Amino acid sequence: MKSAAVVPLAPAPVTVGAASLIVSYLEALGVDFVFGVPGGAIEPLYNAMAVSMRRGGLRPVVARHEAGAAFMADGYARETGKIGVCVATSGPGATNLITGVACAYDNKVPMLVITGQPSLPVFGKGALQESACTGINTVGMFGHCTRYNTLVSHVDQLETKLVQALMRASQPPHGPVHLSIPLDLMRSPVEQRLSPQSLQALLRKPSLIDEDMVHSLFTSLQASRKVALIVGGDCGEAIDAITHFAEMTNSSFVTTPDAKGLINPHHVLYRGVFGFAGHSSAQDALNDDVDLILAIGTSLGEWTSGAWSQSVLNSKLIHIDAMDEHLRHSPMARQHVRGRIRTVFERLLDMMHIEQESLGMPWSPTDFKHTKHNAVTLREPEKVHSDATPIKPQRLMVELSKRLPPTTRFLADAGNATAWAIHYLESRNNRRLGLVPPYGGSQDLAANRAWHGERRHDHAGWLRVLMDFAPMGWAIGAAVGVARGKPDCPVVCITGDGSYLMNGQEITVAAQEGLTVIFVILNDSALGMVKHGQRLAGAEQVAFELPTVNYALMAEAMGVRGHVIESPDDFNQLDMAEILNRPGPTLLDIRIDAEEVPPMSLRMQTLEGSV
Template sequence: MLECGDLILRYLERMGVRYVFGVPGGSIEPLYNALARSERRGGIRAVLARHETGAAFMADGYARETGLIGVCCATAGPGATNLLTGVANAYADNVPMLVITAQTSLNRFGQGAFQESSCTGVNTMDMFASCTRYNTFVSHPEQLETKLLHAFSHALGQQPGPVHLSIPLDVMRHEVEDSSYSPFRKPFVPNDVIPDPVTVQSVVDDLADIKQATIVLGEDAADSADQWVQLAELRGWNLVTTPRAKGLVNSFHPQNRGVFGFAGHQSATEAVGPQDAERVITVGAALDEVSTAGWSPDGLLSERLIHLSRNPGHLVRAIMAGHAVLGDPRSVADQLLAAARKTGLPAPALKAHGSDGVPDFVGGNFREGCFATSGPIKPQALMTYLSRVCPEQTRALFDTGNSFLWGIHHWNVGRPEQPLCSKNLFNIGIGFAAMGWAIGASVGMALADDSVPVVCVTGDGSYLMSGQELATASQENCNVLMVVLNDSSLGMIRHGQALGGAEQIANELPSINYAMMAEALGVETYRVSTLEELHRLDLASILARPGPCLLDILVDGNEVPPMGVRMKVLNETK
C-alpha cells in the first residue's frame, strides 16, 4: 500500500525531480513521511529551507537550471501564506513550479482548527488563485492522480508557471493500492507549435530587402539564440537583448549593442530606434515595462515590430506589430537563414569589441567607473572584475535593487571570440521583483547542478530579509558565492527618492558586518573594503571547492545606478 504522499513522489520521480523544498509542519507531515521513505531508497529528497518564501525561491532556481518543474511545500495556515511571495515571483516570470500546501483534516473544517486555512478559515485557495496557472483543492483521494497530472500539464504549458494543490491532512494520509500509480498515465506537455506557413513567408518577404534591422532576444529565445546570432552576422544586423535575456549573446560580440529596457544601454536604445532599424525583430520577450523601456513608442512598440513567441501571453501585447507570429521561433529563424544564404553575399568580417575588457556599449560615466581601482569599491568595477574572473560556466543571479541594476548594465557574459553555451547564465527575478529572490534561487540552482559555481549578488537590504537561507546552502554544502553589496542602505530606494525629488526617508540600514554573521553559520567569509583586497583573493580556488562562501563588499553607495527608465515611469504620474 502507498499513501497519497508516496503517489505524488512517484510521479515527480518519473519526471526527473530530485528535491522538494519546504518547511515541515503538522498538517503536511504525511508528505514528509513519504519523503523520508523516499530518501531511504535513494529517491527524492527533502531540502529544509529556513522560511517558506525561501523554499519557493529555491524551487524557482531549481526549475530555471534544470528545465524541470520545481517543487515546494508548506503546512497549513502561515506556512501556505509564507509561500505566496515566492509563488507570485515565479508566476510573473513564467517559471514552472508545483506548490503543495496542506489543510487541516476535512472533518475539522469550520471548527477553528489550529492553523485552519480552509474555505471557512483564512482561505489560502483564494490567495493562490491569482498567482498560479492551475489552483485546485483535492477533497478526495480519488481526485489526486488526475489533478496532479492536470497540474503538471498547466505548469509546463506554452504559458508556464506555478500550479497549486491544496491537500487536507486526512487525504494526504489516505492509503491507496500500489496499482494506483500508473506508468502509462502522464501529463500532456505541449509540443512546439509550428508557425503558420503563410505568416512566416510574409515575414521572410518583408525582411528580404531590409538593410537595417535589429534582432532583440527575449528570455524565451534561449533555444534559438544561436540561429538569430548567425542571422545577424549574415545580414549585418544589430543584436540587442532584453534584461532577462542578457546571457544569450556574448557581451563582446561585434554586433551586440547591449541591453534595451530596464537598466539598459544607450547604444541599444539607438539600435532599436527608427533611424537605425527599419524592422525590430523581437523573439520571446514579454513586452512589459522591463523589456520595453517603460513602453517607449520609439523602441519595440511600433509598426516596425516583428514579434515571435511560443507564449501567447507575450503576443497579446503586440497589438501594434507589423507581424505577430505564434509558435517556435526556430522554424522562422531557419527560413530566414536559408533566404539569407541564397543571396550568396559573404558574411561581413567581424571583430570582437571591448579590447580593454569592457564592451563598447558601456559608455560615459558608467564606463569610467569600470576602471576605478582606488577608494571605495565602485559597483561598476566590481561587476566587471567578478564577471571576468569567474569561470565561464558560472551561473550568476542578481537580486532586486541596485544589484540587478548594476548587473544588467555591467556584468559581462562570455569572452571575446568564444561561443556561449546554449543556456542563459544570467538570471534575474524581475517580473514581480521580490527582494531576496536570488538568495533562495541560488541555493536551488546549485543543488540542480553541483558541477558549476553559482554567484549570487544581493544587497544588504535583501540579505537582511532572506540571508538566513545561507544556512541551508551550508547544510547542503552548495557551491554558492554570496556577494553582499554593503552600503548600509536600501540603495535603489535612496537613489530613487533623490532622483525623483521625494523625501529622503526610511532608506537607512545599520552598519552591519555580514562577514561575521556568515562566520557564525560556519561559512567561509571575507570582508572586502577595496578592490586591491578583492584582487588578492583567490576566487578561482574559492569557486572550485564545495560549500558556500560570502563576500561582504563595502561598496561606494554614492554611485548612482542606471535607473533612468524606472524613474521615467514613476514620474509619468506626476
C-alpha cells in the same frame, strides 16, 4: 505542425499511498529535489520522500522560510529546465510561500506548489492552521498567482488533478500550479492509472507555429534592407538559432535586461541591453535607419520596452512570441508571429538556406574578422577602472566579471544589484562564433554550423535577473536552487544589504548542502534604490537608512567563511581558486561607495509619469 505525441496505454492500476503517488510522478519527471519546510499537515509527503531518498530518488531540501523555498524551486527550474517543486504545511506555511509563487507566476517559471490542510472531517471546526474555505482561505489566495489552483477534496481526484496541474505548469504560458491536499487524503491509498512514460508524453512541449505568419515574415525580411533584433528572456532554448539568424542577415541585436545572460556580450553584432539599466548603444542600434525590428520572446513591459519607447512600439515592429498575453502588448506592430520561438527560427533558417541554395549561393558564415565591432556604450566608463576606496560598484562588477570562470551563474537581486549587473557585468565566455578574441586566436566558424536540431538546456543563461514582479531576496534563495540543480558550476548571488537582512538566513541552506555559492553583499547601510530614487525625484530623504553591519562576521557565526572587501586590491587577497573548489558558500561583504547612483533613470521616468 508536428504530429501529436502518442500516449502509451496505461498498465493495470496499482494501489499506492497518495503521497507515494506524488513522489513517483516527480521521480518520473527527473525531479531531484523538493524545497520546503515540513509540518504536521504535510508529514506524509516527507515520509514518502524519505523512502525515495533511501533508494536514490528525490530528497527534500529544508529552507529556513517558505518564501525561500519558493525562490529555491524557482532557481532550480531555471537552471535545469525541470519543474521546480516547493511544499509547505497549512496556514502560515502556505501564506509564506505566496510571494515566491507570485514571482514565479509573473516570470513564467514552471513550478508545482503543494500545501497541506487539516483532515477533511475537521473542516469548519476551528482546526489549527485550517486554510480551506472555512478557515483562512489559502486556496483562494493562490488563485491570483497560479496557472492552476485546486483543493483535492476526494482521493480519487488526486491523480487527475496532479496530471492537470503538471500539464499546465509545463506548457506555455508556464508558471506555478497549486494543489492543496488534506492530511487524511495524503495518507489514503489511491489507484495509480498512468505510467511514467505516459506522463512524460503528456508534458512534451508542442512545436506549434503559424506557418502562414512565418512565410509572411520571411517575405518581409526579403524586402528589408536592415533589420535589428530585440532578444527577450523567453528565448533560452532558441538562442542558438536566433544568433545564427542574426549572423546570416548581419543584423545587430540587443537584449532585454532579463535576456543579457543568454548571449555572449563579446559578439560583434551585440549592441547592449535595451530597457532598464541599459546602454545607449542599444537605443542607437534600434534607431539606426532600420526597416524592421524583431522583438522576440519578450513581454514588452516597462523594463523590457524602454518604458514603452516609441522607437520600438511602432509600425516597424514584428513581435514573435508563443504567448498571446505578450502579443497583446504590441497592438501597433506590423505583424505578430505566434508560435514556439525555436520552431519559428528553425523554419526561417530552413527557408533562407533553401532560397540561397536555389540561387546557387550556398551560405557561408560572415567573416567577422572584417566586421567593425561597435562597442557597447557604458555609462561612466572611467569608473570601471577606479582604484578608489570604498570600491565603486562599477569596478566591483568588472572584478567579478574577470575573476569568475565562464561557467559561473550570476543572479542579481532586486534593487541596485540588478541595475549594476545589467549595465556592467560581463561573462568571460568568448568561445562562440562572432566573438572578438581579446587575446588573439582564431574564430571557430564550424561551431555554429550545426545549429539545426541543437537543444539548449540552459534556459536562463549566465545572468539571471527579474522583470516586473521582483521581490527583494529572490536571488538569495534562487542561487541555492541553481546550485542544487547544477552543483558543478560556481554560483554568485549579487544582493544588497537590505535584501540580505530580509532573507540572509537561507545562506545556511547552502552551508548545510555543501553548495559552492558566493554571496556578494553590496553594503552601503541603506536601501539603496530607495535612497537614490528619493534624491533623483527631489523627495524627502527618509526611511532608507539601515544599520552598519559586518556581514562577514554574521556569516562566520553561521559557519560560513566571510571576507570584507573595501577596495579593488582586497580582491587580490582572496584565494579564489580555494573558494571555488571548496564545498560550501562564501560571503563577501563589499563596502561600496554609497554615493554612486545606479543606472535607474528609466525607472525614475516611469515614476515621474513622463512616459
